[in-house]
């Protein structure tokens with residue numbers, strides 16, 4: 380890839396241009412951050428696990444009709460994806476109440492709920508990604524009303540597919556942070572990554588935490604957990 384140029388240097392991922400203006404190369408590294416970057420560490424081989432988990436998840440999502448940016452897995456740490464214009468919106472989809480929302484609402488971590496909860500956050504480091512609602516999104520002109528509808532239906536569909544994706548490997552999807560982007564022809568598709576870094580995944584039988592909460596809460600064996608998630612999924616999907 381001779382025309383590789385760094386176009387985005389994130390904490391946990393780097394994005395490079397390719398000779399095709401509509402395609403980028405995403406490189407997953409081992410840096411892990413939490414609490415808005417206050418907590419930071421290098422977790423050996425985390426990037427390899429996340430690259431593989433994300434690639435598999437995006438392929439299953441595409442097969443189930445959830446349009447997303449993934450094109451192909453290039454190697455252990457890199458994947459080719461469609462270039463998108465970033466929409467500064469995070470959609471947190473919750474199948475149980477955990478983490479910040481459990482604290483906000485004063486309920487036990489992991490509280491079972493009868494419906495799916497959707498939260499929007501304005502992706503803005505300076506403001507620490509504040510929670511916003513639909514009317515804020517429209518007031519700020521982040522997306523149009525039509526596009527917001529599309530974002531809700533895309534993320535709801537993705538959540539249903541991903542619940543089954545993890546369930547097939549004996550894991551429960553507690554919540555997930557999803558992001559969407561706009562393609563050069565104006566279409567909204569799912570982007571970012573699907574990995575233990577941006578969702579909560581618990582072992583269905585034992586309740587063992589298998590995601591970034593292990594790092595956030597100083598639990599042991601973060602790498603082992605990420606590897607476990609990858610290996611279980613690869614076994615379930617015969618990769």
Ligand code: C5P
Pocket residue numbers: 471477478479480508554555556576577578579591
């Ligand atoms: O902390 P909170 O409970 O709001 O997180 C909800 C979900 O969103 C978790 O799965 C967490 O890993 C993910 N998240 C994320 N990036 C953030 C904040 C939360 O991926 N900046």
